[in-house]
Amino acid sequence: MTDATDIKLKQQSGLGEFWYYFTRSKGAVIGLFVFALVVLIAIFAPLISPHMPDVQNQSMILQPPAWMNGGNGAFLLGTDAVGRDILSRLIYGSRFSLFIGVVVVAIAVASGVIIGLIAGYVGGWLDAAIMRVMDVILAFPSLLLALVLVAILGPGLMNAMIAIALVDLPHFVRLTRAAVMTEKNKDYVVGSRVAGAGWARLMFITILPNCLAPLIVQATLAFSAAILDAAALGFLGMGAQPPTPEWGTMLAEAREFIQRAWWVVTFPGLAILITVLAINLMGDGLRDALDPKLKRS
């Protein structure tokens, strides 16, 4: 790096520096762009969707995409087995996927950070007990545990989200705990304690902001994993229930037509892949921008 860039960097704010490193990765920028597009599609779904997602058109069953022989211009990506427009269902489905990501990450981060802070800050038997419980959760394959939890709670989108959040919880607890344990004996924390700060202030205001970098990266990964897991549960019939236009549920409904109508299977999966890929590209960029070790490499 040249001296001039160095000086320029030093003058920038923390956010500016972060943005500089983030935009150095082309993939991250593409990921951010695609993700922003998905968010816009979700927000403006009623405006851009050509049809209503649940309107059945019995005379238009399993219509191929518009560019194929027998395709119909009114149904760009074709129709499903009950004549619903696939494009409209995908557009509305983006709302569910983003909603799932947001809710799962919010539940997992909020509870994971609090539990991790307590474990790392208090230590002793409470820490040991919390970590053993997390070990137990981690001993099960995530999808299996989520599947079993949904079997207990009952199939449905909300229960699937709670189950996935619970399965994600240990990652946030472990990360927060590890970060808190490195930070809690540093001078600025000790100084704050000597100055009379209470435990809540020490935990949430003094220590937590300094542990955020790995948590942000993990939250991004959890966001994409939540979309995949919820789609998998939907595919297995344990997530969102038909006729919800959730992408995984759409795939489950489409399974029996794979041999004669490839489009009902291809497009929902492609939507999942593109969204998850965009978020993972962003996650890689965030990790590079937030991890000081990698910045120098």
Next chain:
Amino acid sequence: MFSFILRRLGLLIPTFIGVTFVAFLFIRLLPGDPIIAMAGERGVTPQRYQELVQQFGFDKPMLLQYFDYLRGVLHGDLGTSITTKRPVLAEFRNLFPATLELSICAIILAVALGIPAGVIAAVKRGSWVDQALMGTALVGYSMPIFWWGLLLIIFFSGYLGWTPVSGRISLMYFFPPVTGFMLIDSVISGQKGAFLSAASHLILPSIVLATIPLAVIARQTRSAMLEVLGEDYVRTARSKGLAPFRVIGIHALRNALIPVVTTIGLQIGVLMAGAILTETIFSWPGVGKWMVDAVFKRDYPVVQGGLLLIAGIIMIVNLLVDVAYGFINPRVRK
């Protein structure tokens, strides 16, 4: 080293107790009366209801029920399937080889492609080769594998007609299981074409199940190689004039593989989660499909037993990985 293994084992005991507790609680957490929940639409006669209450010990205090359950588990009694009336452990033993065979093929595929891909990407860092390989790896990592499986079926089974859609072997062949591994049993049977049929049934499920571990291994190998390639001893090896193949293949890769071995071991959880989806798509008669079917049939003793057995296997594999890591890298034994 011995004390290191003992310490690891010591950590495993509370986790094992926790896992048994989760499996124990599972049936008792079902909303409403667990026996009515298990019976579902099938219904249950008052006499059968009483039998089941006694079988599960629901009439005893909770703590006593748990100790009874734990004693049963330690004696290999994991309950009886409601639908087949056979012991859960016996069913698991019958089906596990199918999952193991599929998982072994998948992990071999993932390692055989993932490690070279990671090494090449690291050596050609920043080039288009690196970008293409790592781009592909990220696509694999982001792949909804249940969809990937359906796409492969559409193309290879439907369009090209190259591979079968489901099952482990063509119905033309029948032979009693010896090892439980279809590839080996088909050879033992001596029936002409049986091995090829078993192998062709394995191809697509293995590719699907290998996808995510392959991507993870390739990414991990690349970053481990990059770290090692910057080390002094690699520079020394290069400056001695050793051939690039020797420097990368022997000096760098051997050290870079240490964290990769751990990553490979940790893929067991990913494989088991993947097996649930892969086996469902390909109607592969393994424990993943067994568990999904049990959830749908409300065969809760199977779900409970399967949960415990799968978690147990993952815990043992993780312990072995830890111990192997301790052998390779003495620093972690402290």
